Amino acid sequence: MALDIHLAGQTASADQAQRSCGSCTLCCRLPEIDEFAKPPDVACSHCTGSGCAIYDGRPQVCRDFLCRWMTNPAFPDTWRPQTSHILVYDQGQQVTVLVDPDYPEAWREEAAQAAIAQWAADAEKEGRYLILFCGDYVEKMGARR
Ligand code: SF4
Numbered sequence: 484m485a486l487d488i489h490l491a492g493q494t495a496s497a498d499q500a501q502r503s504c505g506s507c508t509l510c511c512r513l514p515e516i517d518e519f520a521k522p523p524d525v526a527c528s529h530c531t532g533s534g535c536a537i538y539d540g541r542p543q544v545c546r547d548f549l550c551r552w553m554t555n556p557a558f559p560d561t562w563r564p565q566t567s568h569i570l571v572y573d574q575g576q577q578v579t580v581l582v583d584p585d586y587p588e589a590w591r592e593e594a595a596q597a598a599i600a601q602w603a604a605d606a607e608k609e610g611r612y613l614i615l616f617c618g619d620y621v622e623k624m625g626a627r628r
């Protein structure tokens with residue numbers, strides 16, 4: 484399934500940032516980015532590992548993207564992507580959860596399972612759904628799993 488961070492339906496926008504990315508670059512590695520043919524789970528060629536080498540001239544798709552941790556102050560700091568290894572973002576009807584395949588167990592831990600089930604339940608109440616990706620593994624989740 485193609486992932487795309489060209490988020491026409493994304494609910495976030497750059498002026499909604501509530502936190503700072505710091506040296507996190509997870510969204511420069513995990514998603515597929517159609518605009519510059521970046522495959523999933525491969526670092527963008529401009530990614531330095533702690534930032535973007537072309538930050539001032541980065542593409543609009545990168546300027547527009549913010550994960551849920553960045554936009555929602557109520558989203559616990561536990562889910563900081565750099566430390567949780569889990570990137571969550573809202574894309575129209577879809578809540579996308581990308582798990583760093585270098586940490587394939589990250590989403591299987593009890594606390595993560597409970598949180599993901601809650602996000603899925605919350606999405607379902609809004610008529611939305613959640614899809615989790617971890618490398619080649621894909622799962623669509625509803626409120627009950
Ligand atoms: S995953 Fe979130 S916190 Fe990390 S660089 Fe991307 S927007 Fe920033």
Ligand code: SF4
Nearest residue numbers: 511527529530535545
């Ligand atoms: S161009 Fe920069 S901000 Fe965009 S994905 Fe590549 S490293 Fe990240």
